[in-house]
Amino acid sequence: MPHIILRGHADLPAVHARFQPARCDANGWIVKVQQCFLSATGRTLLLEGVAARSGFVQTFYILAEQKDHRVTLRIDPHTNVEKNEGVKRSLLLVRDLLLAVTPGLELENSNLPPELLGSGSAA
Numbered sequence: 001m002p003h004i005i006l007r008g009h010a011d012l013p014a015v016h017a018r019f020q021p022a023r024c025d026a027n028g029w030i031v032k033v034q035q036c037f038l039s040a041t042g043r044t045l046l047l048e049g050v051a052a053r054s055g056f057v058q059t060f061y062i063l064a065e066q067k068d069h070r071v072t073l074r075i076d077p078h079t080n081v082e083k084n085e086g087v088k089r090s091l092l093l094v095r096d097l098l099l100a101v102t103p104g105l106e107l108e109n110s111n112l113p114p115e116l117l118g119s120g121s122a123a
Helices: 012-018 085-101
Strands: 003-007 022-026 029-038 044-053 056-067 070-075 106-110
Touching: 003 085, 012 029, 012 044, 012 056, 012 085, 022 085, 029 085, 044 085, 056 085, 070 085
Parallel strands: none
Antiparallel strands: 003 070, 003 106, 022 029, 029 044, 044 056, 056 070
16 A cells, blocks of 8 residues: 655644645646544544546545654555555645644655655645
8 A cells, every 4th residue: 555654753733733625736637635634642644535537536535643753644444445646646745734734754664656755745
């Protein structure tokens, strides 16, 4: 499953409080993050994602979980989703939301293609 691991502590409650729906259009994909939910512990965000291209639309959930000194971004394992470029770009959109609130986070690991990761943004 596509994932991004960031080193550091994200302020997930602040991300939730400042959340605004986001969208990026790239390479024929329309990718949106539409809703954000915070767990009672403040250590997990659940975000609703949508990826659409040429009439093909997928709706799914993205998890951002703080574990020790890392934040893991991944597609909710209970979501049955095609692992296409749009889904991968949704993780970048969430990464950018986290970095906007907690700029000290650093990429530790990912299985996304380098050309997507190296773009510096979801677009």
